[in-house]
Amino acid sequence: METAVHSASNIARMLQVADPSTDWRELPEWLAFSFELGERVAVAFEARVTTCAVLIPPVRSFAAVFAATGAVLGVACNADSIPDVDAHFAALSSLTAGSAIVVKMGERIYSASFQGVVHRDGATFLRIEYNGMTQYLPQSECHRVQVGTGGKRSLPTGKPTRSRTAAGIQDILGEYADDFLAVPTVDAVLVGQISLLTEELTSVSLRAPEQQRAVPLAALLRASRFLPDGGISRSLLLSDRVAEFAMPVDDTPHVVIFDGARALSRYRSEFPNSSWIAVLDRCSTSIDQGVDVANEEFAVRRGEAPYSRLLSIPDGAEFQAFERGR
């Protein structure tokens, strides 16, 4: 699709945004910054550079949700769509029999269970069961399988139709949309106050320029709590108050976005292998706690973040970014 914004080097500069308080317009500078930050941190992670970015804006609103959405779309447009087959197959092979998986069949995704690895005629297959049937999938096609739940639980009975939201996502992501809507991952984890983040994610919409089909931010972030049963998630929304949580898909998130000092100080250790974005709220009395954590991480940094100098920081915001040292 020619108008799909994925073809631009910077998605944020192409999108339009609206909520009940404003008409459609280009992303304002402060919003584009958060979106682009998420995208760049995710892309750096894809290149195996694990970074930490800390943002203290004049007001925390929308910074974390746009960074998370930027990360999810950034991965969708930049990540290698066919991962290292051998590594992926090895990971799948190590699953216990009965583990929940999803399988892409044509344009649809099905919920299935892993039943082991089979060797036949010198070739290796994944044995998969769904809807009462057994399928043997060659190792070379293992990228069609992901660990996790989601997807339809029965075989198609008619021609699939595409919702208006999915069509809007197609406008934005173009050729990447199919994989985006088909492969369950956790590219981004957003940690914070759920009620506030939900309000932000559901009240703001994005669209490709000159297109009429709007997509709520929540539909782009694709956290499972915003999806219907069987929906394919790309992220996880996590309360900064929960003690325990389960990842819907066995995945290392590219980026974890911490909305507030509490989220950063409590949950960063849960995601030691991911890149981090922390949004610290100047109006919170716990900001000092977040600043201390950020400065401690900065003290043991490996170097400057590759995207650090590429971002134009909005007036009144403070920004720190570095390659993590541990």
Place this chain on the structure above:
Amino acid sequence: VKYATLAQTDAYYDVASRAALSWRSVEHPVLEALSAAVYDLSRLARTADDETGWREFLYPARRARNLATTVPLPFSHPDLGVRTLLDELERNLNPLRVYGGEEAGELGSTVVATGRKLVDLDDAPLRDAVVEIIQKSDPQPSPADLTECVTTTVDGEPQHAVAELPKRARGAVLLPIGECCGVVKRHLGSSGVDRPDIRVLSRHEVANVDPIDQLIVVGPLYWYADHQYVLTSPRATNCIVLKWAWYREREPRRSVLDGSRGGVAMRVRPMPALRTTLEIDADDERTPIDWASVSRELSKGDDVEPWEAVRARAAVLAGREAVLLPEEGDRQVWLLDPLAPAAQRVARVEVGDLDPGHVIVLRTSGGGDLIVPLADEVLGARANELRQLQRLWKTRVRAWVLEYPTLRAASAELRKRGCSAANPQTIQNWLGERSLRTENRGDWQILMDAVSLGADAERIWRAMSRLHSAHSAAGKSIGRRLRDMANTAPLNNLLSTGVQTFALALGGSVTAYRVEGFSPVVVECHPARLMVPTRVHDEWLT
């Protein structure tokens, strides 16, 4: 934290990029003399080996100085509160002489004499500066301002939450001591001053206020040390800090992250030169909360057996109250977020999840536990009889435990008799108000036999099971009730003062309090002291 739309967030960013901070120096010779005397006394106290004996004088003296230097009212105004403090200081002069010696006594006398001189004056330098600044920039109240005046109630409190006030309101004054906002608002609206359009905000309100043109910040700025956003995340394009001529201020920090780019964009105008021989800064004057005294005051008074004591942490609440929150056992508390959507306005959270600024709901009459009165409501007429049985077995268990030297020895005896659940912790739980019976009926019989209630064991067991069901039902309904209250009652008092009381249908009340801070130290107290809001001495707080 309030949800802000894209348009509102745009406006906040716009203000942040254009804001400027300027200074207005204020002078008053008698107040300067009072500040100097309190300052000298504080310095002398630091040379003492033990400051304890000085506190009864020093703390009220600092409080009097704080009120006089931060509240824009005439010094003679009865609601300023300085006169009462001077009476207290006068009473404590002799003890100060005893503990601090002659030099301390002389300085104390100077504080009292200067204070008396001050409260006889009708001067109001801070108020005059506020009115003059507003008058100069905005001589005529706008229609929006006048609309706001119309919607102001008789006692001067706004009918609507500040966050919901007309967006065009242009100027406001920010006070460091939040509980003085109401009286200052009333004074400014009175016929003597006649500026009811001047909005008076606390630091908690200013974070959620829509951007305005002008904010007059009453200093010294150390009052906002934990609330730097007043300056670093400005809500007004023009911030004017009122500072005393003898006070050396520090500019707000532009950045806090190591190796960062960007930062606070506010343009800070040069500070006026000090015009006095006296020179004080934040390190000289800032007085932290005396947590040891607050904790002691909250936990004192009860004859608590060592094995009964529980660990707790003091928290200071809005309205100059404080509470002990549990550090162990059941640590759940009701949180009320007045700015959250209706469905999420009330939640049950761990004490460890609380931060300063959060609002918690506590029972303010009839004990600290919210479950008990609601369970009694569920039980109706039978409640009294069942509670009597609960008190009976707990009293007997307590008396029986006291026959043993330690809780461990008592639990060993119960285990010897076959009570499998007995250990020091479970016995402690059985003695508490919330525990109703043992988990296991066999353990219950052994416990009742031990305390000579074996013949009534079955009857009390059934009664306690009834209570248990009622407690469960109350636990389920309490969230709904609190939610109903929070969603139907206007929360303007809570937003402006940090405190709001709600009447319960069954009598008594609950109160929502904003948490102002947590003690760094943990104390031991009787379980009955937990979650009970208590008014503490002013002097411990500031």
